[in-house]
Amino acid sequence: MQTSESFCLTSPGKLPSDSGWSSAVLFETPEEIYQRVYRVLKPRSVPPPVKIRFEKFANANSFIRLNNGCLLVRITDLLAAAPAPITEALAFILLAKLFRRKAPPAFETRYRLFLNRRDMRNRAQLVRQQRGRKLCRGPQGDFYDLVEVFEALNSLHFHGLMARPAIGWSLVRSRTRLGHFDPSHNTIIISRVFDQSHISRLALDYVMFHEMLHLRHPVEHSGTRRCVHTKEFKAEEKLFPHFQEARLLLKNL
Numbered sequence: 107m108q109t110s111e112s113f114c115l116t117s118p119g120k121l122p123s124d125s126g127w128s129s130a131v132l133f134e135t136p137e138e139i140y141q142r143v144y145r146v147l148k149p150r151s152v153p154p155p156v157k158i159r160f161e162k163f164a165n166a167n168s169f170i171r172l173n174n175g176c177l178l179v180r181i182t183d184l185l186a187a188a189p190a191p192i193t194e195a196l197a198f199i200l201l202a203k204l205f206r207r208k209a210p211p212a213f214e215t216r217y218r219l220f221l222n223r224r225d226m227r228n229r230a231q232l233v234r235q236q237r238g239r240k241l242c243r244g245p246q247g248d249f250y251d252l253v254e255v256f257e258a259l260n261s262l263h264f265h266g267l268m269a270r271p272a273i274g275w276s277l278v279r280s281r282t283r284l285g286h287f288d289p290s291h292n293t294i295i296i297s298r299v300f301d302q303s304h305i306s307r308l309a310l311d312y313v314m315f316h317e318m319l320h321l322r323h324p325v326e327h328s329g330t331r332r333c334v335h336t337k338e339f340k341a342e343e344k345l346f347p348h349f350q351e352a353r354l355l356l357k358n359l
């Protein structure tokens with residue numbers, strides 16, 4: 107769980123118009139696309155040579171950097187077969203980032219819509235499962251046992267019916283990422299900041315309860331929107347006993 111609700115993206119903007127596509131543009135190589143976009147963003151400079159590599163990242167990230175006068179672009183292999191308009195949108199996003207500018211919203215929208223398609227989400231999830239490693243400690247901490255915490259809440263709030271996922275303490279004592287449910291690995295990870303004698307059980311219970319609700323309320327997708335804390339989620343979260351007191355404890359951690 108994050109202290110803010112930053113997971114929820116803003117509503118999609120206007121879709122880019124594709125009316126300007128000419129046949130020359132349709133048959134560009136990815137390298138040519140990056141050079142064209144470079145010229146659009148920096149009309150007065152000559153675009154450097156571009157090297158593009160598709161890499162087996164554990165997520166859908168891509169990277170760009172200028173190295174010895176050459177533009178190096180490393181793109182997730184999830185996008186290796188993406189259509190040209192998606193490559194173009196990513197080129198705008200990455201090059202704008204390189205120039206510390208904001209990418210045109212139409213391209214952000216186009217790119218997000220593509221990644222949010224069900225088939226792309228499924229492939230991304232598979233890649234995370236196969237390549238990503240979830241690093242955490244076991245559930246038994248110095249002061250609290252997360253399995254005991256989970257099962258106590260399970261019988262109190264879920265009639266003991268919630269199937270227990272893998273549970274562990276985080277490696278670092280994060281104060282910003284207090285808890286986290288990873289659906290790819292079916293794992294709840296709780297920040298080790300809570301495994302200390304002065305931390306109240308109520309705060310820990312609340313964070314665990316929040317992550318348990320993520321098991322119950324899957325992330326909702328529509329268009330570019332990805333909503334983690336849905337209306338139903340928030341309504342059920344408020345049923346937690348001493349909800350306000352618990353929120354206050356987290357604020358003052």
Ligand SMILES: [Zn+2]
Nearest residue numbers: 107108316335
């Ligand atoms: Zn959450």
